[in-house]
Amino acid sequence: MSDWSRELSAALASGETQRMREALARVPQEAMRQALPLLEEMAARSERDGRLEEALFYRDCAVDAVPERLRSRAARAGLRLRLARYAEALDDATRLLAASPSDPEAARIAAQAHEAMGDAERALPLYRIAAVDASDSASAEAVRRLESELRKADALRRTLDPDAEPMRIETPPPPEIRFDPAVRDDPTMPADAEAFRIDGIARHLWRYSGQSSPRNAIARLQDPLWRDAWNRALAATAGQRVRFVGSELGVLALCAHRHGAAHVLCDERYPLDARIATGMVQKHFIGPWHARYGDAIRDWSEDERRASFEEFARAVDIAAPSGAPGSQERVDQERVDQGRADQERADEDAGAPCDVLAFPQIDHTLLGTGIVRAVRRHPTPEVLPARAVLFAMAVRWRYPDDGARPFALDAVDRLRWSAYPQPLDLDAELWEPMTAPTCVGRIEFAAFEETAWDLALPALRDGRIDAILVWFELRLGDVAIDSGPDSALRCLRPAVYDANGVAVRAGDDVALRIEAHETRLHARTVPSPSRPHAQGLPSWYVPMLGDTRRNAAYREALRRSIGAAPVRLALDIGAGCGLLSMLAADAGAARVIGCEQQPGIAAAGRETLAANGYADRVSLIEKECRSLRIPSDMPERADLALFELFDCSLIGEGVLHFLHYAREHLLTADARFLPMGATLRAMAVEYRLDRLLDVDASLLNPYLASPEFANVDARTLDYRPLSAPFDVFEFDFATAGPEPQERALTPVATADGTVGAILFWFDLRMDATAVLSNAPDGDGTHWKQGLQFLPEAKRSAGEPLPLVARHNGSALRFQWQGESMPSEVFSRLPRLDPRWLAANAELEQQTRQLLQHCAHHPEEYAKVARIAQRMAVDPARYGLDPTIAQRFMRMFLNAKD
Structure with a gap:
């Protein structure tokens, strides 16, 4: 027995806390990690016996042994709370929330600690997070109690001081955050960045990345040049053992199998990819399996059927990931227990020999999705791409x-x-x-x-x-x-x-x-x-500025309008950098006032106006249209409303709301509107995946679709029109308001097929003589088209397509008319994967909770922002989708310049 072991045994037998602490300090770290279950058992026994200080000693040892293990820290936080060590309990809970923003237990502990220290304002939002757990009635009651107490305190304060401002729950403002370009040269995490915080954020974004992965794979598979290149490359794998790191949802794996690969192993990067790939492979083999064994299958037990099918389909294996790359919480006992079998299988697969390693998930930066790490992990004689x-x-x-x-x-x-x-x-x-x-x-x-x-x-x-x-x-x-x-x-x-x-x-x-x-x-x-x-441009902004058809249409319409009747004051709603304002001034408007609510774009617009010599005739105000007032912002009502506030659905940027306000408060009774109006148009289409590389890809359709309409470039879609174009809504911008509208539509199918989406666009009436359209068969504009997915329905030529179109002033939606068609015409395959949607909703909720937590803790806000910037620059280091990492980073950029 080693010296430290004998000393520890004697110290534990003595029951003296200080002696035990000194003895444990001399235990090697690896031994402490191995002793973790014993430490937790001793802590639990001490708590049951009421020896809380002794229990805390064991909890401290457990956290010190494995700092990244969240369960140990949560147990210590709860114990510290029981011992009225509120600041220490809050410190533990804050770390837990940084790693898992939606953890109701951590939120409850933090809330109770804040309340015990007299800070009800900070406790309230944390109790709200905890109350999401339906079984936590105490937290729900605490929310009601604190809300009531804070209202009473506010009422009493205003009674004693009638001139006092209503109480607001003030939190320190978050620090101003800008992106530091030096991070691009060295994205290493700062030395003082805690591992638990890095790990928590990485795991959250990794889960987000997994949700996006199927869409990314489908986008690559829909590119015919990319698809054909891989098909030709995989044709040379006949007789070889091929490992895919990401198999494009099983499609490329089955392609390699079709070309004669001896064995295919799919090392999927995300659990969702593995689930989809497994379904694709099973569907591919189920028919041939039934054909081989026929009626004999009915006499087999369930276990016999499973064993037979697995043996039959063994040519293609799917290996799911065991956790986020670099995730330090893999040591969590619950995850180890639950995933032990999968991990053993993954470890066995990881060591399996192969002749060819294929990595198809390359992005435009070449190295930013982790190909080098994949090749180093699985050395092989041949790599695709080499x-x-x-x-x-x-x-x-x-x-x-x-x-x-x-x-x-x-x-x-x-x-x-x-x-x-x-x-x-x-x-x-x-x-x-x-x-x-x-x-x-x-x-x-x-x-x-x-x-x-x-x-x-x-x-x-x-x-x-x-x-x-x-x-x-x-x-x-x-x-x-x-x-x-x-x-x-x-x-x-x-x-x-x-x-x-x-x-x-x-x-x-x-x-x-x-x-x-x-x-x-x-x-x-x-x-x-x-x-x-800090501020940046949305992706559509530069294509909009460079849209020569749009710019020419506005220029000519302005010339015609102002040439026909002078304009004293033009109001450019959503002026951006001032381009349309300058066109109005060139056309002869005596004065132009533009409003733009984005600070960065508004500042760039004012600089642009000055640089081009328009500062004396054109003003740009950093406000949203509905915040403008006369005479503080405008000297009088404008006699021309100029606007380009359109997304692919025409009304999605709020144009009807802004015009309604402008007519009431900012425009003359006879004001002109440019554009004058618009017609929203649509057609029913078949848009689905059937076969890719001679593989049945119909199981991928739930991941091609989206619950909201998608902004698409119809020129790149492989769709088939199943109706003639039809009018949906008509808008006269001089009168149209944001009131909800609903319209029943009954276009007729022009061909046999499966109607699964509505493709829509708009025709802008610039004036009485000119129309600007983003129709799919017209000349291109920066506006693309909208695609609303519907439950798929088989229809024959000449049959009606009963639809309902609705909008609430800004959100457009198409649906089938209730019970207008028999149920048998609809596909039995879900239009969207409900588990996928539920996971997305959960992740969005967790992100909101994280942002709420950071908003109440400026120091935490700054720490998370620093980590987010480095993950955005080097996402492959953490196994993240680059788009997800960058979107998260931008949530924390709040400086105005």
Whole structure:
């Protein structure tokens, strides 16, 4: 027996707390971890016997032994609360909430601690979180009690002091947060960032990422070039053992099996992907299995059937993940007990030999979804893709010159930034090369080494470097596919790295540095961009500014309107950077006032107006339309309302609400409206997945659909019209209000098929002579189309399609008319996976609770924001979807400049 073991035995026998503490301090850490069950048992026994101080000693030891184990910390928090150590209990509960924002037990402990310390205002929102647990009647009662007490206290205070302001539950304001561009160069977590907080956020976002993964896979599978490249590459795997890290929901696994692969193992990255892939594989094999064994199956027991089918389908295996990458809470005993069998299977699969490793889940940044880590984890003779050749080019942003006066929009360009490189989704007219494309170097995935390339590229012209485009040629066996600017590939576009407008002259060398790290590719100018960011542009904003059809339609309509009758004052509602305001001034409006509620865009708009010489005629106010007042904001009512407040559903940005207010408070009785009105139009379509790569893909349709309508580019969809276009709602903007409307519609099926969605668009009446439309068969605009999914129904040509269209002033929805069709025409497959929807709703609720918690704790807000920025820059390090990580980061950017 070792010295520390004998000393510990004697100390435990003595029952003296200080002696036991000193003895335990000399126990090796690994031994303490192994002794965790004993420590917790001793703590529980001491609590049952009423020896709470002794129990706390054991709880402290358990937390010290495994700091990341949340169950141990929760038990200690509850015990500290019983011992009236409220500040210490609150510290534990705060850590638990940072790791799991929706944990009702942690919220209850934190609430009770706050209340015990006399802080009812902070206790109340925490009790509300705890009361989500329907069994916690005490927390629900505490919510009612505290609400009542706070109201009474407020009433008493105002009785004693009638002039006092009504009491508000004040919390310290959160710190101003901006994105620090230095994080792009080094996204390592700060040394003082607690592991439990990092782990909690990573696990939450990993679960979010898993919910998004099926949609991402389907988007890749719908790209015919990408799909064909993988089909050709997998044709060479006949007779080989293939491991997929992400099998595209089983489709590529079954494709490899069809091409003769000896065995296929799918190492899925998320539980939902594994569940879907398992269903795809089972559906693929169930028919041939029945065909082989026929009636004999009926005489087998359930266990015999299961064993037979598993043996029959053993050519394709699915391995589900055991937890989030890097998740420190895997040691939690509940998860270990529940998932032990799955983990043993996953460990066995992880060591299984294979001839080919396939990693199809590559994004536009090449390394940002974790291909290098996957290859290092599973060394194989062949990797698909095997290598990539990198290319780069410096560019500047531009806006198309349609023959009219060009405007300087440099101030808007400063809002074009992203923590993670975005795919280039712009027409060629919206950017201009500042250097020639150059080959950077080659990356071999099986022999990857971190590398940096320093480039000096001659500038082609005077100007500035706004961004660096990086793309690659990917080698899939004998197949080459490239993501360059001129490529027809849809699912992979060049990656855009911010450069912050470095000024250059023609012939100057542009210094660039491209770095290949294990989990990311990073491109930057030398020196690196250094301007912090807070406000940014939504993804649709630049395409809107560059929409020449839209701009020309507004310009010509303004000229006709103001040319026919002078305008004293035009009101530009939702003015953005002031482009339409400047067009109105050019058309002859004596004065233009624009309103824009987004601070960053409003500031850029004022700078744009000044830079283009309009500051004396055009004003831009940082307010929402319904906050404007006369005469403080406007000297008089306007006689022209100018607006472009349309999403693909026409009314989704609130145009009817804004116009209703403007007519009542801001416009003359005879004011003109530009546009004058609009017609919302639609058609019924068949849009579904049937076969992909000769694989039955019908099980994927619940993940293709969405509960709300989707914004789509119909030119890229493989849909089939099943009705003629029909009118849905008509709006005259001089009179239309936000009141709800409902309309029964009965278009007729024009062909046999399965109606599963309504594709819709709008025709804008700019004036009495001109219409601007985003119809799917027309010339393109920055507005795309809307797609509302419906329960699928089989219909024959000539049969009616009884629909109902509704809107509440801003939200549009289509549905089938109640009992208008027999139930047998509808598909038995759910339109949406209810488990998937429920998980999404739960995650959204947890995010709201986390934000609420951070809003009440400024220090916590700052800590989470720092972590979020690093996860957004390097999501693959934590196994996260880049879009999810970046969206989370932006929730914490609150600075106005």
